[in-house]
Amino acid sequence: MCSTCGCGTDGARITVAGHEHTHDHISGRTDDHSLDRAHEHAHEHPHEHPVDRTHTLELEVAVLARNDHLAEQNRAWLTERGIRALNLMSSPGAGKTTLLERTIAESGTGVSVIEGDQETVFDAERIRAAGARAVQVNTGAGCHLDADMVRRALEELRPDPAETLFIENVGNLVCPALFDLGEARKVVVISVTEGDDKPLKYPHMFAAADLVLVNKIDLLPYVDFDVHRVERDARELNPGLDLLPVSARTGENLTDWYDWISQI
């Protein structure tokens, strides 16, 4: 993204944890315009009256068609290999990476991870230290992963057949809800320290979820958080979703989470 006005698509950076080099796959347009250039442009097109000469082209094209098409390709690639892919979404600090560290430690082999963050490879390194293969996608100014980033991450990661693939989205309860990545299931992690009003405040995210994990339940004695309220509100938005209260720190109820994954 262009640092002048925030426009454009910069290529997300993909880094394999444990490798020093970064793969820059810059795609799309370049960020060669600025506010100044926009001003120059105003003089390149003289004061014509184009409205008289225009005509209408009916397009009827889905705006996210390209993303959805790539997501379907990812889904087909993963399904062919028997790989279960889960898209983990939450606000920053809800405990996604801690949950994955524990999940990797307790489920042994057969797990690989795509980590999404705006910057740093901290999370991919944590995952690698926990014993799984990981690639980091740095989105720069981007606030969510998209299907193209996941496709490129899969090319680097090359998960083995029959593995479980976790895609840890950028911490954000808004934007990731809209972008299909090709996952089999969408999982929203909400921690008890965030407040129990989140489903109604961020309805799109909960409407898209297959599973809500209520994390950090070891802290329930210290906060005003009503798990039943979250469950009721989330089900009003999305009657079909599952909900599991867990603690990634103490391990409480995590067997329910592992069972849920095994049933995908």
Place this chain on the structure above:
Amino acid sequence: MHELSIAESIVDSVVQRTGGRRVHVVRVRVGRLTAVVPDALRFCFELATAGTPLEGARLEVDQTDARVHCRACEKDVAVTDLLLLCDCGSADVDVVSGRELQVSSVEVV
């Protein structure tokens, strides 16, 4: 700010179909159940079109209302938010409209 990605997708899908032709108006249909805010989309559209054949084009946003079909009472009803409930109280509904996110047409030279 996912509206920037949406705006870029709009530009890409229009350019793909109009080539290098200059585009003056872009009409999009945005359902009220999508997480897309029209004002934010307009702001991002200006940024995303700069330096493209869509630069300076006007974005017209047609916000479509949300309707659901209730399986319990077999009626179609309008809903005003993401709590998809029929007037009869049932949540057993199918979305009929409100999730559209489409470029409907463009004005080209």
